[in-house]
Amino acid sequence: MSDTSGQTRMNAFTPGGHHRHRKVRMTGSAVRRAVVLAMAVPVASAALAGTSAFAADRNTATTVPDTTGATDATAARDRGVGAGHEQLVRNLDARVLDQRLGADVSGVVLDADSDTALWGHNATTAMMPASNAKLATSTAALTVMGPNHRFTTKVVYGHGTLTLVGGGDRTLSGDDLAELTKTAVAGLKAAGLTSVKVAVDDSLFAAPSLANGWNEGYYPTEVAPVRALVVDGHSVEDTSLDAGKVFAQQLADAGVAVEGDVTRATAHHRDVPVARHRSAPLSEIVKTMLKTSDNNIAETLLRMTAVESGRPATFEGGTEAVRHVLSHRYGVSLENFEMYDGSGLSRADRIPAATLAQILELLTEHRNTHTLGSILEGLPVAGEAGATLGPEWGRFDDPNSECAVGKVRAKTGTLTGAIALSGLTRTDEGEWRVFSFIENGSTAAPNDIKDAMDGLAATVNGCYT
Missing domain, CATH: 3.40.710.10 (DD-peptidase/beta-lactamase superfamily)
Structure with a gap:
């Protein structure tokens, strides 16, 4: 292994x-x-x-x-x-x-x-x-x-949906996501919204998510299928939907009703930016x-x-x-x-x-x-x-x-x-x-x-x- x-x-x-x-x-x-x-x-x-x-x-x-x-x-x-x-x-x-x-x-x-x-x-x-x-x-x-490059995870809003957009930050933590959630909740409340749908956008990375030469026993424990969104380094088959579920739970804990299941979607360029998190520098x-x-x-x-x-x-x-x-x-x-x-x-x-x-x-x-x-x-x-x-x-x-x-x-x-x-x-x-x-x-x-x-x-x- x-x-x-x-x-x-x-x-x-x-x-x-x-x-x-x-x-x-x-x-x-x-x-x-x-x-x-x-x-x-x-x-x-x-x-x-x-x-x-x-x-x-x-x-x-x-x-x-x-x-x-x-x-x-x-x-x-x-x-x-x-x-x-x-x-x-x-x-x-x-x-x-x-x-x-x-x-x-x-x-x-x-x-x-x-x-x-x-x-x-x-x-x-x-x-x-x-x-x-x-x-x-x-x-x-x-x-x-470059050594100072940082990866950005975003939350955008459009058509009643908060979309968590993956930016290739494999180090995104639950605490980082909580800060995004806090900012998003504040924006929803300021707009008078008490419920929202949740989606994840991991379209930055194209399929396939598994490499040539990987044995089946390698994933998801040794390596997870490669996606642009993950939280706390969870080793699961679909790290993007997993991150979306964590995000949805954090929203619910903050008093925002989440409608339906977390879905996969592609954010629209007209969606409103709500929050963003930048990773540590690439060198770290x-x-x-x-x-x-x-x-x-x-x-x-x-x-x-x-x-x-x-x-x-x-x-x-x-x-x-x-x-x-x-x-x-x-x-x-x-x-x-x-x-x-x-x-x-x-x-x-x-x-x-x-x-x-x-x-x-x-x-x-x-x-x-x-x-x-x-x-x-x-x-x-x-x-x-x-x-x-x-x-x-x-x-x-x-x-x-x-x-x-x-x-x-x-x-x-x-x-x-x-x-x-x-x-x-x-x-x-x-x-x-x-x-x-x-x-x-x-x-x-x-x-x-x-x-x-x-x-x-x-x-x-x-x-x-």
Whole structure:
């Protein structure tokens, strides 16, 4: 299931790690990293000759020098890795073969300060990313809408009906709705009205409300059918009518008679505005979504990204907006990239570790701080209670990884058959390292897989030597 129950710069990667120039202008440092990663990935991947079940047959390299029989240190130097990182490479080469991770495992480590790729293992292979996909969703949402964007829920009146109009605010609370109700009741009484009909308008989001690749067991508990109106995050089949019923009850409690049942309608442009509520800034919503890996917020953000970019408010419109932002705004590689939802619950999603690392590396660049800074702030911290890397989830409590508590920020990802961990860490020397690790299909116990993943992150930090 999801996490709650138990993803650039001008680099471009083609299957097998070959670099291909894109129309986007590439900086010199970006070219260097692309070349280094193209060299590093196949060599580090040689330890696992079997092709991933999720990779294309062509996802192998044929142009990398043969290092068979070379020492780890020699291979590291051949990959352009400095002498100071040879131990890191040796450790990662050995630990990625941990049987708990299974045979289909992918990973990459970047040094953001020196613009080099330190290590890679099947880095461009298409992998099911689970909730690591939320990294792509967050990046696109903040870029398209801006960190200060707020979502608006409205109440309008016309023809004897109060209509509650959804604006894609997945964080709307019962108290927020009560304030809308209070204002609406005051207006009704001022007009001498004592009864009213109630309708909901969730037409902002188009059908379907369920994504390709979602298992029936996912909804409504792991994710509710996606609609533009919800109150208190209720996990029900129809969140819009549910919100309307809460609104109607609040009206009745305030002495206004509600006629008939709550219906679904589309507000008319001539309806009279009665009340409105604006959400917290998008930056705060993104932080909440990432800390707790909230699937419903992620899906709503995907739809609103489509709306604000002028696309249809569908899964397809949202993922098209994500692809456009990643490739055209930031130059992130979309090789082997397939995305069908915003949360990563879709079992059809495929995102390589290299792409996730490129997205995370954007967070280390000062020019992106204003727009994307809330992603870095929202990433769970190893050992942080109340987030998905907290002790209540059994994370970073293994003897090999507990040294990294407080030192690693990362997005978790957990589905049946897929576990991922992608994030950033600073070494004791102050080096900014970016990493992404994904496994698909391991038969080990999920907690054992997560312990192995945490060990890899601690290795990247340098505290697990």
